[in-house]
Amino acid sequence: MLKSKVAVQVMSAGIIPDDALMLGESHLKRLKIPLGQSIMLSFGSYRQQVKVIPVQRYDGMRINQTLAKRMGLFTGTPLRLKYRAHEGVLAMGPLIGVLISRDNAGQSDKPFGAITLFCKELVDACRAQGAYVYFFTPDQIGGSTSSVQAWVYSSGWKRMQMPVADVINNRLTSRKLENKPSVQHFLKEVKSRYRTQVFNEKFLDKSEVFDALKNDSSLLRYLPESYSLQNFKTLKSMCTRHPTIFLKPVRGSLGKGIIRISRLEGGSYQALYATVGGSKRQVFSNLTKLFASLSGKIKTVRYQIQQGLQLIEIQKRPVDFRALVQKNATGAWGLTSNVARIAGSQHFVSNLARGGTLTKVKEAVLKSNLSAAAKGDAAAKLQRAALEIAKGIERYIPAHFGELGIDLALDTSGRVWLLEVNSKPSKNDNTPLNDQKIRPSVKFMIQYARYLSGF
Numbered sequence: 001m002l003k004s005k006v007a008v009q010v011m012s013a014g015i016i017p018d019d020a021l022m023l024g025e026s027h028l029k030r031l032k033i034p035l036g037q038s039i040m041l042s043f044g045s046y047r048q049q050v051k052v053i054p055v056q057r058y059d060g061m062r063i064n065q066t067l068a069k070r071m072g073l074f075t076g077t078p079l080r081l082k083y084r085a086h087e088g089v090l091a092m093g094p095l096i097g098v099l100i101s102r103d104n105a106g107q108s109d110k111p112f113g114a115i116t117l118f119c120k121e122l123v124d125a126c127r128a129q130g131a132y133v134y135f136f137t138p139d140q141i142g143g144s145t146s147s148v149q150a151w152v153y154s155s156g157w158k159r160m161q162m163p164v165a166d167v168i169n170n171r172l173t174s175r176k177l178e179n180k181p182s183v184q185h186f187l188k189e190v191k192s193r194y195r196t197q198v199f200n201e202k203f204l205d206k207s208e209v210f211d212a213l214k215n216d217s218s219l220l221r222y223l224p225e226s227y228s229l230q231n232f233k234t235l236k237s238m239c240t241r242h243p244t245i246f247l248k249p250v251r252g253s254l255g256k257g258i259i260r261i262s263r264l265e266g267g268s269y270q271a272l273y274a275t276v277g278g279s280k281r282q283v284f285s286n287l288t289k290l291f292a293s294l295s296g297k298i299k300t301v302r303y304q305i306q307q308g309l310q311l312i313e314i315q316k317r318p319v320d321f322r323a324l325v326q327k328n329a330t331g332a333w334g335l336t337s338n339v340a341r342i343a344g345s346q347h348f349v350s351n352l353a354r355g356g357t358l359t360k361v362k363e364a365v366l367k368s369n370l371s372a373a374a375k376g377d378a379a380a381k382l383q384r385a386a387l388e389i390a391k392g393i394e395r396y397i398p399a400h401f402g403e404l405g406i407d408l409a410l411d412t413s414g415r416v417w418l419l420e421v422n423s424k425p426s427k428n429d430n431t432p433l434n435d436q437k438i439r440p441s442v443k444f445m446i447q448y449a450r451y452l453s454g455f
Contacts, residue, residue, distance in 0.1 A: 005130035007060045010068040010075040022053045022062035031083040031090075039088045043071045044095035044163035045146055045194045052090070072134070072162040074154040080130040080455040094453035096126065096133040096446070097165030099183075101173045103137050103151065111157050122445070123153040125438045129446050131455070134162050138172070138183050145189040164190045166453040168198045169402070169445065173424060175203050175251065197452040199327075199402035204393075204423045205250045206304045212396035213418070219392045222385055222408075222418040224307040229298060232291045234305060239263060239287060244308025247294070248420070249301050257301065260308065261290065310411050312368040317343045319364050321410070323386035324425055326403040329447035333390045335383050336403075336441050340364030365410075374414025382408055385416040393421060402448050403441075 006027060016022060021041065023033070033039065033052055041050045048067065055062070061081075068074070071092075079092045098119070103111045110116045112135065119135055126133045134150040141148060150162040168190070172178045190196040210226050213219045227234055229247060238245045239261065247259040260272040264283070269290045273280040284290040297303070311318045323338040341356045342364065365378045386406045393404060405425030409417045 005078055005080050008068070008073050008075065008077045008079060009060050009062045010065050010073065011062050013064055013066060016053075016062060016064045018064040018066040019049060020051045020053055020064070021067070022055050022058075024058040024060060025054045025056050026059065027061075027081065028052065028054050031081060032085060033083050033090060039090050041090050041092070043073075043092045044165050045190070045196075046071055046163035050090075072150075072152060072160050073132075074152075077132060077154075078127055078130045079132060080450075082455060091455075093166050094131050094450055094455040095163065095165045095167075096131055096449045097148070097150065097162075097168045098122065098133060098135045099168055099170045099172055100135055100137055101171075101177055103135075103140075105159065108157055111151060118442075119151075120153065121438055121442050125442045125446050128438065129443075129450065131446050131450060133446075134165070136162075138177050138180055141182055141186045145186055145193060164194050164196055166196060166455075167449040168196055169449070170198060170200045170202075171424060178203060197400070197449075199400045199448070199452070200423050201399045201401070202423065203251070204397070204421055206248055206420055207250050207302070208397065209393065209421045210304070210418075213389065213392050215396050216392050219388060222389060222416060224309060224417055226304055226306040229303040229305040232288070235291055235294075236287055238305050238307070239269070242307050246306045246308055247303045248306060250304050251302070259294075262308075309409055309417055312365075312370045312410050312412055314342055314364060314367045314369075319343070319368055319410075320419060321361060321382055321408045322425075323382065323406045323408060324403065324441060325386050325390040325406060326441065326444040327401075327448040327451070328444055329451055331448070331451050333387050333394075334444070335386055336444055338379070338382060338386065368410075369412060370410060370414060371412070374410075378410060378414060381414070381416050382410070385418070389418055389421065403445065 028035070035052070035054060038049050038051050041048045063073070080094065082091050084091065100112060100115065104113065105111060112119050122133050134152045136148045136150040140150060145164065147161050147163055149159060151157055151159055152162065168187070170178070177183065187198050191198060207228050210223060213223060229235065244260065244262045247261065249257040256274065258274040262270045264270055267286060269284050269287055271282045271284065271290060284293065311320065313319060319340055319342050321338055321340055324336045325333050326336045328334045338361050340359045340361050340363070342359060343356055361379050361382065365375050370378065385408055389406055390404050393401060401423055403425060405422035407419040407422070409419055411417065
């Protein structure tokens with residue numbers, strides 16, 4: 001099956017009927033499309049019987065404006081073609097839908113707030129690869145599962161009715177939105193009815209990740225000891241074995257709500273709470289009093305209790321690493337980027353939202369207090385761990401992921417540890433947006449969508 005890319009030209013109604021399309025002869029020959037008979041045109045969920053009219057010395061596709069409107073296409077749109085002879089179907093695509101949390105129709109120049117530039121970057125990358133992308137929110141999912149109200153870009157952002165996409169990238173940033181019955185029903189229906197591929201299907205809980213990866217003996221070396229915090233017995237047991245432990249909200253992000261508990265001389269305990277302004281410190285004379293102060297939180301928020309690690313530091317600031325791993329054009333996991341994150345001076349977590357700063361992995365390793373012997377292969381060990389963990393997530397958690405943000409740490413002996421896995425990694429965590437250049441992370445997302453859809 002040969003594939004090619006064509007530019008779509010939209011014509012007025014009087015030139016081409018809406019049940020026909022004109023296609024350059026070279027494409028007809030390359031795709032082995034039979035002449036003189038009706039075939040099925042498909043674009044995402046859209047289907048239309050058409051007759052193909054060959055055009056000599058022409059390299060594009062011409063379609064009627066009525067047909068173009070039904071498909072949400074504009075003149076100049078570059079798309080890939082494939083012809084499935086056994087079905088008599090000429091498929092255009094890939095059509096990619098990106099499910100985002102919110103929009104603002106009143107701000108037509110910046111309808112998606114802080115991620116508008118990322119969305120435009122996706123549009124530009126799709127044009128370069130012969131794909132077509134639109135953006136939609138849970139509010140734009142209606143009663144119909146054959147089309148959605150969505151945002152497209154053509155000389156500015158426009159809202160229009162679009163067919164259901166071949167591939168949907170779930171970039172919802174809220175569990176509440178993701179779990180809405182209308183969203184779950186829509187995703188289930190389009191997967192069943194149109195064989196739409198949905199990736200990054202769901203959020204990952206910290207406890208879910210650790211419990212799943214414990215099944216693999218080869219991954220145990222990356223896992224700090226951790227449990228769901230249920231009672232005083234668990235807290236006491238962990239504090240007896242480890243001088244420092246962390247309490248992390250199972251569904252937390254951006255370092256919110258993390259508590260670091262350290263054993264002090266004389267049997268007292270110090271608790272450090274991560275807040276926006278810095279770390280808040282409290283000392284308790286014993287573990288019973290500490291647990292009593294936590295009991296209210298534990299009733300409303302599920303916590304994971306985790307072994308504290310002796311992380312490498314730069315000028316007494318802890319360092320960890322964010323690896324972005326993505327599926328590529330062959331459906332295999334690859335490391336797209338890895339950056340070091342240095343905690344801010346008033347914080348013990350490294351998140352950028354808490355004053356952390358980014359630097360290159362090798363630079364951070366060289367400046368850190370890691371032993372000289374362990375510095376040489378640290379970057380390679382981090383890469384290997386990220387890829388092995390991604391494969392483990394895929395193997396043991398029944399959901400489809402195309403990209404993962406994997407937070408790793410090195411202790412002072414050079415051992416790699418897993419901190420957490422994020423199934424909705426921010427595109428702004430790793431490399432700054434650049435008006436001139438499409439980032440590798442965006443290119444790989446489209447390449448994987450092409451792989452999934454067969455384009």
